[in-house]
Amino acid sequence: MEPTTSLASPEFRNLLDQCVHCGLCLPACPTYAVLQTEMDSPRGRIQLMHAAADGRIDTNGAFAEHIELCLGCRACETACPSGVQYGLLFETARAAIAEESTTITPLERGVRWLALRQMLPHRDRLRFVARLMRVYQATGLSKFVRHLSFLPPSLRAMENLLPPLSLRFPNYSKPAPAIGKKRGTVAFLYGCVQDAFLTDVNTSTVRVLQRNGYEVHFPQLQTCCGAAALHIGEGQLARDLARQNIDAFGDRGYDAIINNAGGCGATLKEYAHLLADDPAYAERAKQFVAKLQDINEFLADHLHTPPTGSLNVRVTYVDSCHLRHGQKVVRQPRQLLKSIPGLTFVELQKPDMCCGSAGVYNIMQSETAEQVLDAKMADVAGTGATIVVTTNTGCHMQLIHGVQKKGLKAEVVHLVELLDRAYQISE
Numbered sequence: 001m002e003p004t005t006s007l008a009s010p011e012f013r014n015l016l017d018q019c020v021h022c023g024l025c026l027p028a029c030p031t032y033a034v035l036q037t038e039m040d041s042p043r044g045r046i047q048l049m050h051a052a053a054d055g056r057i058d059t060n061g062a063f064a065e066h067i068e069l070c071l072g073c074r075a076c077e078t079a080c081p082s083g084v085q086y087g088l089l090f091e092t093a094r095a096a097i098a099e100e101s102t103t104i105t106p107l108e109r110g111v112r113w114l115a116l117r118q119m120l121p122h123r124d125r126l127r128f129v130a131r132l133m134r135v136y137q138a139t140g141l142s143k144f145v146r147h148l149s150f151l152p153p154s155l156r157a158m159e160n161l162l163p164p165l166s167l168r169f170p171n172y173s174k175p176a177p178a179i180g181k182k183r184g185t186v187a188f189l190y191g192c193v194q195d196a197f198l199t200d201v202n203t204s205t206v207r208v209l210q211r212n213g214y215e216v217h218f219p220q221l222q223t224c225c226g227a228a229a230l231h232i233g234e235g236q237l238a239r240d241l242a243r244q245n246i247d248a249f250g251d252r253g254y255d256a257i258i259n260n261a262g263g264c265g266a267t268l269k270e271y272a273h274l275l276a277d278d279p280a281y282a283e284r285a286k287q288f289v290a291k292l293q294d295i296n297e298f299l300a301d302h303l304h305t306p307p308t309g310s311l312n313v314r315v316t317y318v319d320s321c322h323l324r325h326g327q328k329v330v331r332q333p334r335q336l337l338k339s340i341p342g343l344t345f346v347e348l349q350k351p352d353m354c355c356g357s358a359g360v361y362n363i364m365q366s367e368t369a370e371q372v373l374d375a376k377m378a379d380v381a382g383t384g385a386t387i388v389v390t391t392n393t394g395c396h397m398q399l400i401h402g403v404q405k406k407g408l409k410a411e412v413v414h415l416v417e418l419l420d421r422a423y424q425i426s427e
């Protein structure tokens with residue numbers, strides 16, 4: 001079902017009616033765990049959606065407050081025995097808030113316009129900002145700003161999340177050739193924030209694909225996947241970005257389209273739903289989704305040349321919610337980690353719980369995000385791991401912040417970076 005902005009539509013009501021209010025999803029919900037209020041649980045939010053659909057409440061006030069406190073992590077979807085599609089309900093509720101709310105200030109609308117339309121879809125602009133931020137970090141200004149007590153919470157959150165930046169960006173102007181025997185041709189969706197702010201992740205992704213015999217192409221027209229837009233209810237913009245990506249990647253005979261960020265992948269896999277009512281794109285969207293694979297999914301089946309270099313490290317893995325709950329990719333990253341010789345893998349106590357990143361949640365709802373992060377970091381600390389592995393841009397930045405905050409002696413990396421290291425040791 002395409003997300004509709006109409007809370008009163010029969011499709012939305014049918015989705016709501018699948019909930020039998022059993023409450024079995026409550027223990028899985030990170031906001032319920034830290035806030036302990038029914039309205040901040042999946043069942044409570046579904047009740048609010050019922051009330052808004054019936055016209056008993058409007059989309060301002062309590063409705064907006066509790067829906068905006070939802071991480072959209074979809075852990076409740078995994079836990080629900082009745083198959084409630086909470087992700088679709090959430091997107092529709094967010095879209096209704098974005099359209100009808102009177103609480104969004106002109107300043108907020110301006111920031112959204114700038115971020116969603118003027119920055120994220122433009123790789124060169126994001127790289128320019130990353131360069132500026134690198135200079136900001138190099139001058140030591142960052143350490144000074146961190147200690148300013150009057151910094152607004154959202155700016156403080158952004159400052160906390162800034163990872164160590166690089167001035168070297170990958171070159172996507174021509175395909176990267178396969179190393180050794182060529183086994184196929186894949187296209188790489190390099191993302192927006194990942195490309196500019198976590199450059200080594202993309203460099204490693206390409207190298208690991210090359211080492212396994214794949215020629216890697218970089219379609220030039222590609223753009224942001226639309227996840228951030230969708231998450232805050234800008235469905236129309238998300239659909240426009242989806243069309244551009246389908247035009248960029250479509251009909252070119254690639255064996256697969258690869259992405260390496262769980263949050264982006266969950267949105268990319270929704271393209272067929274998003275464009276179901278668009279006659280020009282509905283079929284092409286299905287073909288796009290059929291070719292799309294998260295890097296973990298792809299490598300789990302196509303690790304033709306496993307790494308032989310030994311990494312004697314203790315590692316834990318933090319699932320991206322959108323990879324685990326949204327895409328149901330759970331086994332593959334663990335399988336890949338265990339393929340690295342010498343590595344000791346330690347599972348978290350609660351691997352299904354969110355880290356509090358959730359798109360721009362850690363900037364917009366920084367106080368609750370910090371509480372969710374604290375719970376996650378206590379779990380991470382309990383593993384004694386010196387390397388924390390994740391597979392999503394937002395989680396990666398959030399965990400770097402969490403490691404610093406908790407004072408852990410641990411490094412945060414994407415899984416492909418660890419594979420890449422093992423290959424380099426093999427040489």
Ligand code: SF4
Pocket residue numbers: 018019020021022023024025026042043076079080081082083084
């Ligand atoms: S969402 Fe599912 S698990 Fe949660 S209360 Fe409704 S039916 Fe029960």
Ligand code: SF4
Pocket residue numbers: 028029030031032040041042045069070071072073074075076077086
């Ligand atoms: S999406 Fe996550 S935060 Fe939101 S209700 Fe479901 S479990 Fe709770």
